[in-house]
Amino acid sequence: MRYNVIRKMDISNGPGVRVSVFMQGCEFHCKNCFNQETWDFEGGKEFTQETIDEVLNLGEKDYIKGLSILGGEPMHPKNIDATMELAKQFKQKYPNKSVWVWSGFRFDKDLKDKEVLKYLDVLVDGQYVDELHDPTLKWKGSSNQRVIDVQKTLKNNEIVLYA
Numbered sequence: 001m002r003y004n005v006i007r008k009m010d011i012s013n014g015p016g017v018r019v020s021v022f023m024q025g026c027e028f029h030c031k032n033c034f035n036q037e038t039w040d041f042e043g044g045k046e047f048t049q050e051t052i053d054e055v056l057n058l059g060e061k062d063y064i065k066g067l068s069i070l071g072g073e074p075m076h077p078k079n080i081d082a083t084m085e086l087a088k089q090f091k092q093k094y095p096n097k098s099v100w101v102w103s104g105f106r107f108d109k110d111l112k113d114k115e116v117l118k119y120l121d122v123l124v125d126g127q128y129v130d131e132l133h134d135p136t137l138k139w140k141g142s143s144n145q146r147v148i149d150v151q152k153t154l155k156n157n158e159i160v161l162y163a
């Protein structure tokens with residue numbers, strides 16, 4: 001499992017100032033993907049416990065409101081275990097900071113039984129569709145994507161949108 005980059009202070013992906021981790025590897029290859037250098041599963045750097053420790057250290061600052069995990073594809077079978085471990089350890093250390101994940105997979109169709117969901121506050125789901133691109137959308141690139149409140153969705157057993 002590999003990752004592309006860690007951003008220490010990200011104000012574009014989720015609410016507030018956040019630590020962001022961009023995972024490496026994606027098979028969706030959406031037209032005009034914003035991050036094509038993350039497609040190759042062999043690119044980037046090795047993801048280890050040291051990577052998680054670095055993120056945990058960065059999360060310590062009071063002004064960091066949470067962790068965002070993007071890609072690449074964090075929920076690809078090759079990446080999902082690392083995504084879960086990262087989300088789990090961050091949530092255990094910082095229960096009051098949020099964990100957001102962006103995935104091309106769909107919550108109800110592909111992810112609803114995945115253990116990783118236990119550790120997420122928000123999942124932005126669905127592939128990017130260039131024809132549905134709208135720059136005014138918050139936290140998503142195209143109108144087909146959904147910003148989902150994960151814990152409310154699990155509790156209610158139906159999709160509850162965060163925004």
Ligand code: SF4
Nearest residue numbers: 026029030033072104
């Ligand atoms: S799912 Fe995300 S990273 Fe993968 S091709 Fe689509 S926009 Fe790019």
